[in-house]
Amino acid sequence: MNREFKDTWAIILGGSSGLGLATAHKLAAHGMNICIVHRDRKRALPELENELRCIEATGVKVLTYNKDGLLAETMAEVISSLPKHRVKVLVHSIAKGSLKPMNKNNGDTLSKTDLDITLHAMGTSWYLWTNALIEANVFTENARNIAFTSEGNSKVWSGYAAVSAAKATLEALMRAMAVELAPLGIRTNCIQAGATRTTSFDMIPGSEQLAEMAKKRNPFQKLTQPEDVANAVYLLCRDEADWINGTVLKADGGESLR
Numbered sequence: 409m410n411r412e413f414k415d416t417w418a419i420i421l422g423g424s425s426g427l428g429l430a431t432a433h434k435l436a437a438h439g440m441n442i443c444i445v446h447r448d449r450k451r452a453l454p455e456l457e458n459e460l461r462c463i464e465a466t467g468v469k470v471l472t473y474n475k476d477g478l479l480a481e482t483m484a485e486v487i488s489s490l491p492k493h494r495v496k497v498l499v500h501s502i503a504k505g506s507l508k509p510m511n512k513n514n515g516d517t518l519s520k521t522d523l524d525i526t527l528h529a530m531g532t533s534w535y536l537w538t539n540a541l542i543e544a545n546v547f548t549e550n551a552r553n554i555a556f557t558s559e560g561n562s563k564v565w566s567g568y569a570a571v572s573a574a575k576a577t578l579e580a581l582m583r584a585m586a587v588e589l590a591p592l593g594i595r596t597n598c599i600q601a602g603a604t605r606t607t608s609f610d611m612i613p614g615s616e617q618l619a620e621m622a623k624k625r626n627p628f629q630k631l632t633q634p635e636d637v638a639n640a641v642y643l644l645c646r647d648e649a650d651w652i653n654g655t656v657l658k659a660d661g662g663e664s665l666r
Contacts, residue, residue: 413440413645416496416548419486421445421477421537424456426606427556428501430634431641432463438642440496441469445477445486447504477502478533487544495546497645498537500555503608504529505574507567518570526570531577538585542592552645553585553596556637557656559664561600567613579656586654595653599640602632602660626663636661 418435422428424446432442442463448456453474464470471489475482505526508518534555541547560568561575578598585596603622609615623631640659643649658664 410437411439413438413496415441415494417441417443417490417494417546418497418499419443419445419490419495419537419541420499420501421533422501422503423499424448424452424459424472426501426503426608427601427604427634427637428499429456429459430638431499431501433459434635434638434642435497435645436463436466436468436470439466439468440645441471441494443471443473443486443490445473445475445482447476448474477537478504478529483537483540487540487546490546492545493548495541495551496548497552497554497641498541498547499641500534500537500578502529502533503606506570507611507613508570509567509613510569523570523573526574527577530571530574531581534578535581535585538589538594538596542589542594547592547594549593550647550650551592551594552649553589553594554641554644555582555598557598557600559600559602559660565612565614565618582656583654590653595644595650597644597652597654598656599637599644600656600658600660600664601637602626602658602663604632604634604637606634622663625666626661627665628661630661632660632663 418440420428420432423432423444436442506522510518555578557575557578560572582596582598637659
C-alpha cells in the first residue's frame with residue numbers, strides 16, 4: 409500500500425455511499441486514516457460494513473459515526489475522537505435535501521422549511537464543520553477543505569431548486585473560505601462532478617433522462633463514475649496541488665462544455 413498520507417486523517421461527511429465512499433477507498437489506498445460520518449437505516453449497514461472491511465484491509469484506521477452530522481453534539485463527538493493536527497482533509501458530501509417542485513400544479517410544493525433544511529444540510533453545514541475543526545486545532549498544516557457541487561448549481565432541473573441553491577451556497581462559501589482561511593494554510597475547493605449514478609442522483613425527478621442526456625453530451629459518451637471524482641479529491645490532497653485554492657474543479661470528462 410502507498411503510505412503517502414501516513415498518520416493523517418480524512419473526515420468524510422456523507423461517506424457511506426457514492427462519491428464519499430469512493431473517496432474513502434481512494435484516500436485509504438494512499439495511507440490516510442478514514443473517519444466517516446453518515447446517516448443510514450439498519451438495512452443499509454451490512455453493505456457498508458463490507459466496504460469498511462475492505463478499507464481496513466489496506467492497513468489504515470477507520471472510524472464511523474452513524475449519526476446526524478448536522479447536530480452540534482455529533483460534531484463535538486467526532487472531533488474529540490481525532491488527534492490534534494492530523495486531519496489532512498475535510499470532504500463535504502452530505503446529500504440531504506428537498507426535491508419538491510415550485511409549481512403548485514404538481515402537488516406538494518417547495519416550502520421555506522424545505523429550503524432551510526436543504527441549504528443548511530448541503531451548504532452552510534460545510535462552514536460549521538470547517539470552523540469547528542479549526543477551533544479544535546485538528547487540521548494539519550497545509551490542509552484541504554473540499555465539497556462536492558454539480559452542474560445543477562447554474563442549470564434548472566425539475567425539482568432541483570433547493571439543491572441548486574445549496575450548491576450555489578457551497579461555491580460562495582468556498583470563495584470566501586479560500587481567501588479568509590489561507591493564512592491558516594487551508595486550501596478550499598469544490599469539485600463539480602459530472603452526472604454520476606448514485607443513490608442521491610437517482611432520487612432526482614427524471615434522473616433516467618438526465619443520465620441519458622449527460623451521456624450524449626459527454627465527449628467520451630459515458631457517465632462519470634464515483635472513482636473519477638475520488639481521483640480528483642486525491643489529486644487535490646497532494647503537495648503538487650498546493651497552489652489550487654478557491655477553484656471549482658470539474659471532474660466530468662468535458663460533459664459541461666456542451
